[in-house]
Amino acid sequence: MSSDPADLANLRDIVLPPPVSLWPFAPGVWIILAGILLAVPVASVRAWRRHRANAYRREALRELDAAPDAAAILPLLKRAAIVAYGREQVASLSGAAFLALLDRTGGTTAFTSGPARLLPNLVYAQGATMTAEDVATASADARRWLRNHRAREG
Template sequence: MIYRENMLQNLEPIIVPDPIAFWPPQPGWYVVAIILLGLTILGVIKWMAYKRKNEYRNWALQELQKLNVLKADYKEIDLLNKLLKATALQGYPRTEVAGLYGAKWLQFLEETYPKARFTVTPGIFLEEASYRRNGSINIKDEDWVEIIRLSGEWIKGHKINRR
């Protein structure tokens, strides 16, 4: 037993290395930092371009909320048609969109967003409105709600064909 105690006393203390310095980093970390900074800047630029590109959709959805009244007459339907046309002009060439009305207009809306069915009831009220200037349109409340819903879907989901 004494022999073991003598052996423990003869041990040298453990030499602990100096702690690894946090700064300055090795050159590889500078490369990683530059790459991350570049990717961050690129991401912000892409995000801003995306937001700018879809800004007209947000505007159109806000305007659509203003039209979301319980009773609809010719005036509201006409305003909805104008809103959809103004929205379409932001994403499509003027020559392709400006002259559309009636059935061709509804067909264009369906072609640019096939999930929205404008050529069947109640979407046909949009076509009717283009032929009845200051006339009365008999539209049920549930049909008007459906037209507003269809229009909102189209605004959110239509394919963009930038010039």
């Protein structure tokens, strides 16, 4: 070693600190983990309740697939609407008023202005008919309403 402070022989290696330990976790990590542990059961319960609340939709879609004719579509929609919106609000509606409810709750105009407007005639009128294309369109409109309408909360 030299007495000259600028001599390169006087340099020493850089001493690095020991690596940071992963344990124990920092307080922020514990807070995030606690939040996740609380969120998982809450999300699971909400998903389970939503699944149970939508059982009527799945059943109605199954019945729509197995419907023997187009006259079965409107009573099926009526039963689903009663479950979704309550007997007090839906049971007294028929014909154009019920179709207007379907349009309002489904965010569409398919029931009052499309081929589905003919569905009450199939149920209530003797000898009423629809073309196969109109039946297919009305069935698709019913399926769309069953999937997309917003049921009341509660």
